[in-house]
Amino acid sequence: xxxxxxxxxxxxxxxxxxxxxxxxxxxxxxxxxxxxxxxxxxxxxxxxxxxxxxxxxxxxxxxxxxxxxxxxxxxxxxxxxxxxxxxxxxxxxxxxxxxxxxxxxxxxxxxxxxxxxxxxxxxxxxxxxxxxxxxxxxxxxxxxxxxxxxxxxxxxxxxxxxxxxxxxxxxxxxxxxxxxxxxxxxxxxxxxxxxxxxxxxxxxxxxxxxxxxxxxxxxxxxxxxxxxxxxxxxxxxxxxxxxxxxxxxxxxxxxxxxxxxxxxxxxxxxxxxxxxxxxxxxxxxxxxxxxxxxxxxxxxxxxxxxxxxxxxxxxxxxxxxxxxxxxxxxxxxxxxxxxxxxxxxxxxxxxxxxxxxxxxxxxxxxxxxxxxxxxxxxxxxx
Ligand code: ATP
Ligand code: MG
Ligand code: MG
Numbered sequence: 001x002x003x004x005x006x007x008x009x010x011x012x013x014x015x016x017x018x019x020x021x022x023x024x025x026x027x028x029x030x031x032x033x034x035x036x037x038x039x040x041x042x043x044x045x046x047x048x049x050x051x052x053x054x055x056x057x058x059x060x061x062x063x064x065x066x067x068x069x070x071x072x073x074x075x076x077x078x079x080x081x082x083x084x085x086x087x088x089x090x091x092x093x094x095x096x097x098x099x100x101x102x103x104x105x106x107x108x109x110x111x112x113x114x115x116x117x118x119x120x121x122x123x124x125x126x127x128x129x130x131x132x133x134x135x136x137x138x139x140x141x142x143x144x145x146x147x148x149x150x151x152x153x154x155x156x157x158x159x160x161x162x163x164x165x166x167x168x169x170x171x172x173x174x175x176x177x178x179x180x181x182x183x184x185x186x187x188x189x190x191x192x193x194x195x196x197x198x199x200x201x202x203x204x205x206x207x208x209x210x211x212x213x214x215x216x217x218x219x220x221x222x223x224x225x226x227x228x229x230x231x232x233x234x235x236x237x238x239x240x241x242x243x244x245x246x247x248x249x250x251x252x253x254x255x256x257x258x259x260x261x262x263x264x265x266x267x268x269x270x271x272x273x274x275x276x277x278x279x280x281x282x283x284x285x286x287x288x289x290x291x292x293x294x295x296x297x298x299x300x301x302x303x304x305x306x307x308x309x310x311x312x313x314x315x316x317x318x319x320x321x322x323x324x325x326x327x328x329x330x331x332x333x334x335x336x337x338x339x340x341x342x343x344x345x346x347x348x349x350x351x352x353x354x355x356x357x358x359x360x361x362x363x364x365x366x367x368x369x370x371x372x373x374x375x376x377x378x379x380x381x382x
Pocket of ligand 1: 116140147150151152153177179180185208211252264
C-alpha cells in the first residue's frame with residue numbers, strides 16, 4: 001500500500017488521526033507543522049517539514065517530498081498548493097472558496113443550496129444596524145476568514161450591542177447572517193473518491209456549548225426521512241463545489257422546526273462530527289480520507305455503522321482548570337464501550353485535548369455512560 005506518499009498540511013489532531021489511519025495501511029505521511037506537532041509525535045517514518053502550515057515556501061518544500069497532498073486545516077495558502085505540481089485533494093479552488101465563509105455562502109447560494117440569509121457589512125454601527133433593521137435581532141456577525149470553534153462569531157442581540165460585537169471581532173472583514181432558529185444542528189460526512197463515487201456517513205446531531213462542539217449523537221435522533229434529506233443535501237452541497245477532487249467533507253447544517261434544512265458551512269477535511277466513525281463505523285473518516293486521496297478502493301458499505309444497531313456518542317475532552325479533564329479520561333478507561341483518543345497536546349483551559357467515543361446498541365445505554373463520564377455517578381433509574 002506504500003506506493004504513494006501523502007503530504008499533510010497541518011499537524012494538529014486531525015492530521016494525527018489521519019497519520020494513525022495511514023500507518024495501519026503502511027502509507028507514508030509527511031507533515032508540515034511546528035516541531036513535535038500532534039501528527040508528528042506518532043510518525044517517525046515521515047520526512048517532515050517544520051514551519052507554519054500557511055507558509056507558501058514550506059508548502060512547496062513539503063510537496064517536493066510527496067506524491068499527493070492534502071490538508072487538515074483549510075486556513076492554508078491555497079495559491080501555493082495550486083502551483084505545487086502535485087495532485088491536491090481537495091482541490092485548491094475548493095480550499096480557497098471554503099476558507100472565506102462569505103465567499104462560500106455566496107457560492108452556495110448561487111448553486112441553489114439553502115443557506116441562512118446573509119449580507120456583507122463593513123465594520124461600522126450603521127452598516128450592522130441596517131442589517132438588523134432588515135433581518136431582525138438577534139443576528140450573527142461573522143469573520144469571513146480564519147474562524148474555528150466559534151472564534152470569529154458574535155451574536156448581536158440588539159442595536160445597542162453592535163459596538164460590543166464589533167470590538168469582540170476587532171477590525172476583521174465581516175459579514176452578517178440572519179439568525180437560524182434551529183431545532184437542532186445536524187452534520188453529514190461525505191466521501192468523494194477520485195472516480196467521482198460518493199459515499200455518505202450516517203446523519204449525526206452536533207451539540208455545542210459556548211460555540212464549541214461538545215457532543216455528537218450518531219445517528220441523529222430525528223426521523224429517517226430527515227436523515228435521508230440531510231444526506232442528500234450534503235451530497236448535493238459537496239457536488240456543487242468547483243472541483244472537489246477527492247477526500248472527506250464535513251457538512252454542517254441547521255434543522256429548522258418545520259423540517260427545512262439550511263447549510264451552515266462545509267469543512268473540506270475530516271471533521272469533529274465524524275470522530276465517532278473511528279469506533280462506530282466499518283471504516284473511519286480518517287481512513288476513508290486516506291484511501292480517497294491515494295486512490296485505494298472504498299467498497300460499498302464502508303461508511304455504514306459497524307452493525308445495524310450501533311449507536312454512538314462522541315464527547316470532546318476540553319482542558320479544565322488543574323487538568324480536571326483527567327477524571328473524565330480515567331472514567332472512560334473504566335467504562336465498557338468507551339474508546340479514549342488523546343491528541344498529545346498540553347492541557348490548557350478550553351483547548352480540545354481529545355475525545356471519547358461511547359459505543360452501544362441504543363441511545364439510552366450511551367446516554368447512561370455519558371452521564372457517568374461527565375458526573376462520576378450513575379443516572380437515577382426512572
Ligand atoms: P467550526 O468549529 O465548526 O468551524 P466556526 O467557528 O466556523 O465553527 P460556525 O460553524 O459558523 O463557526 O458557527 C458556530 C456555531 O454557532 C454553529 O454551530 C451554531 O451553533 C451557531 N451559529 C452559527 N451561525 C448561526 C446562525 N446564522 N444562526 C444561529 N446560530 C448560528
Ligand atoms: Mg468553521
Ligand atoms: Mg462550524
